[in-house]
Amino acid sequence: MEIDIFTWLVVVLILSGIIGYFVVWGVTPALHTPLMAVTNAISGIVVVAAMAVAGPSILSIDVCAMLPCPYPQYVVPMQWAARVIGVVAVALCAVNIFGGFAITARMLAMYKPKEEKKA
Amino acid sequence: MEIDIFTWLVVVLILSGIIGYFVVWGVTPALHTPLMAVTNAISGIVVVAAMAVAGPSILSIDVCAMLPCPYPQYVVPMQWAARVIGVVAVALCAVNIFGGFAITARMLAMYKPKEEKKA
Amino acid sequence: MLIALLNDNLTLLLAIAAGVLCVLGLQGLSHPKTARRGNLCAMAGMALAIALAFVHPSMEAYGWVLLGLAAGAVVGVPLARKTPLTSLPQLVAVFHSLVGLAAALVALGMYLQKQAFGLMEAKLALEMGLGAAIGLITLTGSILAALKLQGTIGGRPWGWWGRHYLNLGLGVGIVACTAWFTLTFSPVAFGLIFILSLILGWTLVAPIGGADMPVVVSMLNSYSGWAAAATGFAVESPLLIMVGALVGVSGAILSYVMCHAMQRSFISVILGGFGNAEAAVGEASTTPSKAAALAGTEDVAYLLNEAEQVIIVPGYGMAVAQAQHAVKALTQQLLAKGIEVRFAIHPVAGRMPGHMNVLLAEADIPYDLVEELEDVNPRFAEADVVLILGANDVVNPAAQTDKSSPIYGMPVLEAWHAKRVFVVKRSHRPGYAGIDNPLFTLPNAALVLGDAKEIVEKIGTALKAA
């Protein structure tokens, strides 16, 4: 049982791609603009990775006793740089998520219940 | 990274279920009978498990030196019983697979190219 | 010794590829044009799956396995080739029973193998118990369904008041034995799971009336898929889980579609409530309440000749009589005379979803003459002649008018709006649901008694003379 996580992730990619294929072809052409907006919003999912970069605590230089730090003097600054970069990435993704959902909601608000009769 | 294989299998179950949902609703009602036939055929996939039961070599009683065999005297007969049972299961599944595909092919042969004009 | 199926990254990806091929197979059925290519994809998927199982490192007994496969092919292919299309539902039910049995045998085989070396685990026991239980319920349920469909045992539901309690008791018993088995790996517990599941499959299906058998078959199709998925967890095969889920979902959706077309809740079908009402009415209605008018084939031919628009409603009787080729010939005669002909297909006409479509396709009747319920219903009012060929329940106006009718609420083909309605059937007996059809006694309707094929051929001859 030496299956790598990587392989499982490939499986998830394949199956999700198939799901995407079906679900997107199922979208009615009249809603293709909201579709672009909502996929735009969910592509902000990168926020999860950005949070993982921004979130970890900053370790002190002592950790280099256990790890093969190549440039011990930069260990702390590099972590801080990563955090700042992560926070910027979080902010960028958040613009996408909040903005994307807001646009979608704005567009969908135009398809009012009255028009819903055409089932 | 202590994800069990079991959990990954659950993920596969969920994603496949979703795929099944979309793909089956996409089947045109006129082909619901062939759909039953073909799902019947592929449910013979149990053959894979049956082959895994029928296939392994029969180990001699010596193996009980290393494994906690509860009834050493039955180690060989039990393996033989498993093999026979596995072969029967293989045969049952094969009936399904070959029969199911044959029926499907027979039904689909009726939907001849001439009718294909209605795209 | 048995090794779990998941042994390396490449095999996993190839197994998923086999699953994806099966998905493509079903996807192909979204259109008749791609259907045969789809079937080939599914075959390729299964072939890949079997090939992967062959190259698995623990595989040794090639000869035995090949023997099993060959035996299956020798039995399965002729069965599939020779069975008449009308018996398809039974055949499908029998096939389901085989998968169910195979799943249970796999569980048993694994148990023997693991026990031999003292290697059972609780998680495995749970999965094996589940796979065996679902498989065996599928086994006896499918056999009973097949027998009911075949008419070997009457379709009459089993109305004993205590049946729900019995089923509940059996279900609880299976759960309890599974728990016991999970904790102790006791062969007694395993055996009890087998016995109780076999009984439960039977008692679950027994109370359900014959008219609901197609729903039951579809539900058992779903069960066989879930049995495969449970087995997949036991042997750690994502392929079994993937394909099992496809089959499980497919069966569930088909059951839903059928119940929806009959306007009844799935729960009530499964609990067999409808079956009861049906039995009661069925007995009362073997003789018609009012006398229906009768007509001869010449009358029909005469009126067809005068008509401008004709609608043909095929039903189960057309399948029984294998009248589709005669119908095709008649259609061509009518079209040649410049008469507009349409076929009205009810979603549950016949005994399987899409049954009529298969038959019309077999006879090579052009696809664009065939219309579904919603499209054709507004057209009956304009039709001069409606020819009902062995359909009954699907044209029963009681579904719209008689609140006490067991089919009340089911959408039906509103044939009675036409100027003239001819019903071709062999007797005054009711249709599958066992209920009276007031359509037959309407003033604009008449019965043409006889076998559908013969009658249609006679109409054709008379029409040639006209």
Add this chain to the structure above:
Amino acid sequence: MLIALLNDNLTLLLAIAAGVLCVLGLQGLSHPKTARRGNLCAMAGMALAIALAFVHPSMEAYGWVLLGLAAGAVVGVPLARKTPLTSLPQLVAVFHSLVGLAAALVALGMYLQKQAFGLMEAKLALEMGLGAAIGLITLTGSILAALKLQGTIGGRPWGWWGRHYLNLGLGVGIVACTAWFTLTFSPVAFGLIFILSLILGWTLVAPIGGADMPVVVSMLNSYSGWAAAATGFAVESPLLIMVGALVGVSGAILSYVMCHAMQRSFISVILGGFGNAEAAVGEASTTPSKAAALAGTEDVAYLLNEAEQVIIVPGYGMAVAQAQHAVKALTQQLLAKGIEVRFAIHPVAGRMPGHMNVLLAEADIPYDLVEELEDVNPRFAEADVVLILGANDVVNPAAQTDKSSPIYGMPVLEAWHAKRVFVVKRSHRPGYAGIDNPLFTLPNAALVLGDAKEIVEKIGTALKAA
């Protein structure tokens, strides 16, 4: 220190649940009735995803992360609220660039973190290189696309003969640097990946004409999804992979749909071949070849008043003029007079797929007056008046008659079959594809020059007087 995202079974299942919620979100868009519920599902999915990231054991810097989220919300929501609907394509393009940049920053941040402790691995380097490259191509490509759409830089394609070789060279360079980076983790290699990808994004989009920008935006949508998926492999998050694949597939399908509606191959769009032809024709055709007849709003009102069937063809000009509410008022006037009104929607009218549908929905124009290309085309022959509101390319008969036209083969609305055609636009300038429209000079056609909103309002006033 960064811990991989996959840390336990429960989190994995919850992450998949978040992905499934996003699937349900897209699934909701299969019908306007369920669309808003779908959007809520997708929101719930993203909320769950963020919550999971928050409770992750390695998460410490809550304040920082909240700050980032808040900053994004403060910028994003007003942007989304205030941007006029006509600028949506640009806004969407800008948003894609942000995701692309974020993916690249994540790769950079991970690199710093891993390098700080000397923990880089080859597999990780490969995934990070890929994520950064796709992300940065998306970044500059989207910015350029947004600028072209906004008109800040001309939509003129960049026709230099060597562009394909340049792109090829850049692509090879990126692959080489990624290989180098995978083997050495060298910061120089990583930096080169960044620089080359930034350039490639620009040079990929530059040769493509303005008319093809919507296809490009959709393609970049797809890229942003694949960038997310690549990042998902780097941080081992099945959720990122799942959602990334959804977005990637969605963008690809939308590009395909658009190309298909314009009857052109995706490859030719991406290589910018069409853009060239367009530029050449575009310059030649800023003045019309023959004089088109002109008409006043009273003429239009008079003929509308006489008409029995009217078809309105909205196009990009209606969006620019924000004329939809005026159109709704006019429609009601016409309906009140018993005149039949239809809207004919071309799949690529406007600047985004479904653009016209959104506008008509905004103005509350009943869904059942709106018809798609295939349904409405046979009806033009029966129409007394066709009113074309700021549409041009989508009603260009050259698509059917002129083999040399760059839009030859694209299905168009055959407005010219109607008795009278009025085209509302501001000038004699061509539409987005930059080509002449022979429809305007047909004997049954006349231009009504002016802003679509004003003209429609004037027609309404004149109609009231009539």
